[in-house]
Amino acid sequence: MTSDRKIWLYDTTLRDGSQREGIALSLEDKLKIAHQLDQMGIPFIEGGWPGANPKDVQFFWKLKEEPLQQAEVVAFCSTRRPHQNAAQERMLQSVLAAGTLWITLFGKSWDLHVTEGLQTNLSENLAMIKDTIEYFRSQGRRVIYDAEHWFDGYKNNPEYAITTLQAATEAGAEWLVLCDTNGGSLPHEISQIVKEVNQAIPQIQLGIHTHNDAGTAVANAIAAVRSGVTMVQGTINGYGERCGNANLCTLIPNLQIKLGYDCIEAEQLTQLTKTSRLVSEIVNLAPDDHAPFVGRSAFAHKAGVHVAAVEKNPLTYEHLQPELIGNQRRIVISDQSGLSNVLHYAEKFGIELAKQDPTCRQILEKLKTLENQGYQFEAAEASFELLMRSALGQRKEMFQLKGFQVHCEIHRDIDHFEGDALATIKVEVDGKDLLEVAEGNGPVSALDQAIRKALVKFYPEIAKFHLTDYKVRILDGTAGTAAKTRVLVESSNGQERWTTVGVSANILDASYQAVVEGIEYGLLLQSSLKTKVTTI
Incomplete structure (x- = not known):
């Protein structure tokens, strides 16, 4: 120039x-x-x-x-x-x-x-x-x-x-x-x-x-x-x-x-997305997912027609190559999806799936049914991978829930409230019943701790997992306290992060679904990492 x-x-x-x-x-x-x-x-x-x-x-x-x-x-x-x-x-x-x-x-x-x-x-x-x-x-x-x-x-x-x-x-x-x-x-x-x-x-x-x-x-x-x-x-x-x-x-x-x-310089321009997200992290403000160029959704494609076109030629729905500014293309999975979205994710997850396979359409129909009930898989890709593996018979049942109880005690001070929660959970693993109790600073925290405490004896990798984010969304506000609730839980093993979803009229049930799938996906991730290491 x-x-x-x-x-x-x-x-x-x-x-x-x-x-x-x-x-x-x-x-x-x-x-x-x-x-x-x-x-x-x-x-x-x-x-x-x-x-x-x-x-x-x-x-x-x-x-x-x-x-x-x-x-x-x-x-x-x-x-x-x-x-x-x-x-x-x-x-x-x-x-x-x-x-x-x-x-x-x-x-x-x-x-x-x-x-x-x-x-x-x-x-x-x-x-x-x-x-x-x-x-x-x-x-x-x-x-x-x-x-x-x-x-x-x-x-x-x-x-x-x-x-x-x-x-x-x-x-x-x-x-x-x-x-x-x-x-x-x-x-x-x-x-x-x-x-x-x-x-x-x-x-x-x-x-x-x-x-x-x-x-x-x-x-x-x-x-x-x-x-x-x-x-x-x-x-x-x-x-x-x-x-x-x-x-x-x-x-x-x-x-x-x-x-x-x-x-x-062109090489410096590729640091733009990283810089944007780093600064938002430092100032403790959530990144704008829909920001031009650097947003997580700036090159996200959701509609099935768009996905099919982009996979043939990205110029059909992208004004420039995301790599130029350090961003990346994302294919979003939702009730707007077509078979192209499902196939894209199958490839991303390392799952062999052909378009002609009847399971492909079954997964798509299951996806649309669940999203109609309030699930949101575009924000919970880990749950979608588990859904796909379940449809293909590749999802191992790691334990069975026999039941859980959560007890909350609220103490009112002059200026504020303080609450303690106690969760009791009973699960079956390999034919053995386990009963565990754990405390937390809230019902979800206590439930999470109890689940981990019960399962860590059989799956020691769980000790590395922890919750990094927890979001609750009321789906039908007109229903009052009977409204259906969607819970998104982000988990981490210290190296990677993944998000799972749960939906129920009972917030604790929705939380349980999301937390358990988070643990299950973490174990799946650890297993795949071990496989990769063994192969190398």
Whole structure:
């Protein structure tokens, strides 16, 4: 790619992204994210506002001990206060102490913010911008100027808004970043205004910073690039205040794969999905399964017609190869499925099954019957494999349930409730009856512990299994307390995870079904792993 197609990516997940409601990053969290962004080839990583809080100060100092490989870490701050001297501002001294080569400085572009927010006059605002940038330049720093509320300011008073940019340019800013801070602009407005700025201030590098309040942050950023912007600011997964920032996980593949801009290396682009999920894990927010490009469902195919077509040629229902951005194709099994879905899963599970085999259609009919009753196999592939093996006579009965009881005792304190649960279970294994009792911090936990306690004597591998997630869904809310319940249980052996499902009008019965199938599938998995090891 030629140099005129180069787009400089600027990530602000650690600063703007962390302003999202519900996100609180520790120092260790920030370091992990920074190093992953560095590995992915992001050239500019905004680390935070030194001096605003102790954590950000520690972050910049810690990076001196664990330096990034290629990215420039950037400190962030505002212009000096009205009628002050930049060289005497303690806030700016803290920014310099962070020791970064690059500093991103934001200033006011909207006259409303100058008079109402800063409560000063328009000429003093220009002096604040110029004085602060000149001071940083005198200290050997390179400056990116974020023109806050740029688009609203330009719409309200274009002449003054342009003057603020000219002040920043004359003072030595190397980039002028146009910010749609309130996130209310539309792509056609962004495109036109960027073109007008390019005409008013030629020979300057422009950037774009968009928010998603109108749902157009990504589209606005693309429009800006198409109009001459060469720096794009955004966050991983679009995290940010209110409705979020431009989502780099959507922007990067659109710019690079669709439009041919040079953002990062192709090999680094394959880390995009991993990076998205890693960051969501670190910030403790569930990944958006339906996110473009990187979502778990982004390349999932459910309808039988779609599956049959995709298996012949993926281009029929995919706009690009999922491997380019590190994602993968998934065939979903559900009541919308056809024989192609069943055959796909048979191959995935290592089961020999031909389309002409009557069992294939029997499995499909069983699937649709159960999903009509409330089962959901697209989220519980382990249960579907067990269903297939049962239909093919490949499912071994490991034990028989003779019965179980669960007793819950609730203690009410002044401020909260505390509950203990006791489960008793009786099972038969190889002709022997086993009776076990176990406690838990809830009925499902106690039941799970009792089952494991009874079975671990015959199947010691169970000791490695544990529940990692438990979800309950009421299927027919109009039935009140008699409503049917679906339970999804995710289990793990420390290396792999699998999900099983149970459905019943009794939540404990539904939980029992899901827990037991989770144990059974774990044993099946361990058996297949042993077989593979033996073969090797």
